[in-house]
Amino acid sequence: MSHRVKSYAIINTSASFDSLKGKESLDAALILASYEMPVSLFFIGDGVYQTINAQSAETIQAKDYIATFKALGFYDIEDIYVCNDSLDARNIATTSVLADAQCCDKHLIKSKLEHCDVVLTF
Amino acid sequence: MSHRVKSYAIINTSASFDSLKGKESLDAALILASYEMPVSLFFIGDGVYQTINAQSAETIQAKDYIATFKALGFYDIEDIYVCNDSLDARNIATTSVLADAQCCDKHLIKSKLEHCDVVLTF
Amino acid sequence: MKPLPPTIHLIRTSAFADNKLQLCIDTLGVNDELFLLDDGTYNVNHALLTNLSNPVYVLDEHLTSRAVSAAEFEVINYVDLVQATVKAGKVITWQ
Amino acid sequence: MKPLPPTIHLIRTSAFADNKLQLCIDTLGVNDELFLLDDGTYNVNHALLTNLSNPVYVLDEHLTSRAVSAAEFEVINYVDLVQATVKAGKVITWQ
Amino acid sequence: MTTFALIVSTPPTDNKTSTALKFAQTLVSQGHNITGVFFYQDGVINANHLVQTPSDELNLMSAWQGFNKESGTPLHLCITAAERRGLTDSLDNDLNPNVAENFTISGLGELVVLTSQADKVVQL
Amino acid sequence: MTTFALIVSTPPTDNKTSTALKFAQTLVSQGHNITGVFFYQDGVINANHLVQTPSDELNLMSAWQGFNKESGTPLHLCITAAERRGLTDSLDNDLNPNVAENFTISGLGELVVLTSQADKVVQL
Numbered sequence: 001m002s003h004r005v006k007s008y009a010i011i012n013t014s015a016s017f018d019s020l021k022g023k024e025s026l027d028a029a030l031i032l033a034s035y036e037m038p039v040s041l042f043f044i045g046d047g048v049y050q051t052i053n054a055q056s057a058e059t060i061q062a063k064d065y066i067a068t069f070k071a072l073g074f075y076d077i078e079d080i081y082v083c084n085d086s087l088d089a090r091n092i093a094t095t096s097v098l099a100d101a102q103c104c105d106k107h108l109i110k111s112k113l114e115h116c117d118v119v120l121t122f
Numbered sequence: 123m124s125h126r127v128k129s130y131a132i133i134n135t136s137a138s139f140d141s142l143k144g145k146e147s148l149d150a151a152l153i154l155a156s157y158e159m160p161v162s163l164f165f166i167g168d169g170v171y172q173t174i175n176a177q178s179a180e181t182i183q184a185k186d187y188i189a190t191f192k193a194l195g196f197y198d199i200e201d202i203y204v205c206n207d208s209l210d211a212r213n214i215a216t217t218s219v220l221a222d223a224q225c226c227d228k229h230l231i232k233s234k235l236e237h238c239d240v241v242l243t244f
Numbered sequence: 245m246k247p248l249p250p251t252i253h254l255i256r257t258s259a260f261a262d263n264k265l266q267l268c269i270d271t272l273g274v275n276d277e278l279f280l281l282d283d284g285t286y287n288v289n290h291a292l293l294t295n296l297s298n299p300v301y302v303l304d305e306h307l308t309s310r311a312v313s314a315a316e317f318e319v320i321n322y323v324d325l326v327q328a329t330v331k332a333g334k335v336i337t338w339q
Numbered sequence: 340m341k342p343l344p345p346t347i348h349l350i351r352t353s354a355f356a357d358n359k360l361q362l363c364i365d366t367l368g369v370n371d372e373l374f375l376l377d378d379g380t381y382n383v384n385h386a387l388l389t390n391l392s393n394p395v396y397v398l399d400e401h402l403t404s405r406a407v408s409a410a411e412f413e414v415i416n417y418v419d420l421v422q423a424t425v426k427a428g429k430v431i432t433w434q
Numbered sequence: 435m436t437t438f439a440l441i442v443s444t445p446p447t448d449n450k451t452s453t454a455l456k457f458a459q460t461l462v463s464q465g466h467n468i469t470g471v472f473f474y475q476d477g478v479i480n481a482n483h484l485v486q487t488p489s490d491e492l493n494l495m496s497a498w499q500g501f502n503k504e505s506g507t508p509l510h511l512c513i514t515a516a517e518r519r520g521l522t523d524s525l526d527n528d529l530n531p532n533v534a535e536n537f538t539i540s541g542l543g544e545l546v547v548l549t550s551q552a553d554k555v556v557q558l
Numbered sequence: 559m560t561t562f563a564l565i566v567s568t569p570p571t572d573n574k575t576s577t578a579l580k581f582a583q584t585l586v587s588q589g590h591n592i593t594g595v596f597f598y599q600d601g602v603i604n605a606n607h608l609v610q611t612p613s614d615e616l617n618l619m620s621a622w623q624g625f626n627k628e629s630g631t632p633l634h635l636c637i638t639a640a641e642r643r644g645l646t647d648s649l650d651n652d653l654n655p656n657v658a659e660n661f662t663i664s665g666l667g668e669l670v671v672l673t674s675q676a677d678k679v680v681q682l
Contacts, residue, residue, distance in 0.1 A: 349680075349682075351574060351577075376577055377573065377574050377577055401577075417580055417581060417584040418584060418588060420581065420584070421581070421584050421585055421588050421590070422588075424562075424678055424680060425560045425590070425678070427678070429678070429679070430678060430679065430680045430681075432680070432681040432682060434567070434568075434574065434682075
């Protein structure tokens with residue numbers, strides 16, 4: 001079977017510094033994009049914490065992979081969805097979230113997921 | 123500072139086959155008992171699943187550390203508390219639970235924990 | 245338009261301990277199917293599944309090893325699981 | 340009888356994702372104190388802490404790194420945490 | 435026949451890894467093809483040949499190796515994830531390579547290749 | 559001065575381990591004594607000298623070693639837990655020992671000794 005272009009969704013459900021999940025998820029997204037596969041990123045549940053702007057990984061000597069989020073457009077990753085319901089539940093204002101991301105409700109997330117070929121969760 | 127006899131509590135909050143938590147918790151309990159330290163075991167939350175009698179680890183090629191629970195009395199570990207509230211929430215009958223364990227409510231568990239010198243959680 | 249084949253969701257953790265099943269249900273399509281594996285089999289007794297209209301399947305070995313019974317759900321084996329993944333549009337794992 | 344010194348509880352996970360904080364609260368003594376560390380700092384916004392009468396402290400570095408503010412709780416540093424463990428009867432970690 | 439790609443993210447100390455193995459074995463026994471198993475995150479520890487499993491327990495490293503030999507399914511190890519968790523393929527600096535035989539040293543790019551060539555992707 | 563025993567259960571890939579280190583450092587800087595740090599469960603991976611940490615990140619193995627050298631605090635490795643996770647102290651069967659210097663090979667009995675000799679036990 002030959003190499004085919006597929007659309008990928010990556011769902012993040014883990015907070016920023018929970019093991020390396022956020023970092024290893026981002027690594028996977030970037031490599032997929034570098035192979036010119038369409039990639040959408042979804043942040044739901046505690047995953048929404050990854051998208052908060054003012055985080056400072058260096059304060060706790062963690063790897064600052066979050067900084068790379070600002071460069072996602074450079075990798076042609078432009079479909080970034082953050083779950084409004086999860087933000088609300090955690091008392092996070094949508095204005096605190098990565099500007100390149102789209103805050104949307106879970107119904108929109110569901111319909112976006114339906115049209116991806118491969119879904120990975122982290 | 124010299125070696126002193128202390129009373130230990132070990133709280134189990136993880137289900138039977140969730141990583142090696144149950145097994146490594148039991149290993150710690152047995153070694154404490156072998157040094158003649160008083161040890162109490164507490165099963166709360168998903169930890170109560172560890173105490174169900176009819177489990178069969180071999181079905182999923184897991185280590186059958188659960189079988190050792192029946193021998194706890196031999197190690198002088200007799201204070202085994204299983205949270206009734208957690209059992210109820212999970213629809214588990216107290217009759218399904220390890221006979222040597224005492225099913226009790228969270229208030230009793232709280233008061234038992236208060237009198238232990240060291241508390242470890244798994 | 246031909247309907248998309250269903251997405252199947254593999255649930256591998258207990259909803260009594262974490263929120264993975266809830267996150268799955270929040271984005272569940274109407275034709276999607278749930279497969280309870282590993283500690284996910286404990287969810288047969290969780291209220292989140294009580295009123296769910298989607299099909300729910302449970303892996304026999306994982307139930308038996310945990311001494312859980314699942315009167316209300318269809319119990320399957322690995323071959324059934326493989327066949328379901330073959331028919332599915334895609335597989336999403338919650339772990 | 341002299342009262343026992345308080346037990347302090349270190350909370351290291353988010354109650355939005357798992358049940359550890361709930362398990363802690365279920366067995367919390369009236370004089371016990373809670374210390375929110377690591378992802379446990381996210382709990383400053385969780386309803387479980389809203390009506391809790393026990394003292395709750397939050398580690399500054401862990402709040403700052405996560406860009407979380409905690410107007411309602413006392414923010415402490417590692418030295419404060421060490422002093423609290425010295426005074427405590429014992430320490431229980433929920434992780 | 436359907437072609438699958440598998441991603442294994444759980445370590446050998448987690449019983450979920452046995453589920454992944456059994457799923458892979460069932461795929462093959464049912465006549466399906468697997469482009470490869472990609473070991474990522476804590477799953478890389480499955481390839482550490484220094485892991486010592488008690489003799490009365492399933493040795494997952496040997497079991498994956500046996501699966502590779504019997505089915506010819508490639509086992510790809512994400513070396514970046516592996517190096518952070520105590521595996522190395524390097525002979526420099528007195529490091530002794532400890533990646534088990536039958537596992538192929540790969541990069542994340544292999545994840546793209548394996549999954550894009552498969553009809554179905556299953557992450558376990 | 560209070561005497562502490564510490565138990566570290568989290569791997570170097572988890573930022574919680576930095577918290578444990580910083581707590582240990584603060585204890586010492588505040589004049590307290592630590593009977594020992596006991597590495598158990600996934601915490602044993604901290605002692606794997608094959609772990610390679612990117613240069614722009616905190617190398618926890620080195621940091622624990624530095625803590626041992628500066629404070630004299632013993633670092634005890636539960637060898638049973640370690641062997642399951644890819645560490646070995648054996649020279650048999652072509653295994654090359656990969657337990658980092660400054661870590662002491664111990665059994666679970668050491669957990670009892672360390673904790674029973676301490677005024678306070680903190681598990682991290």
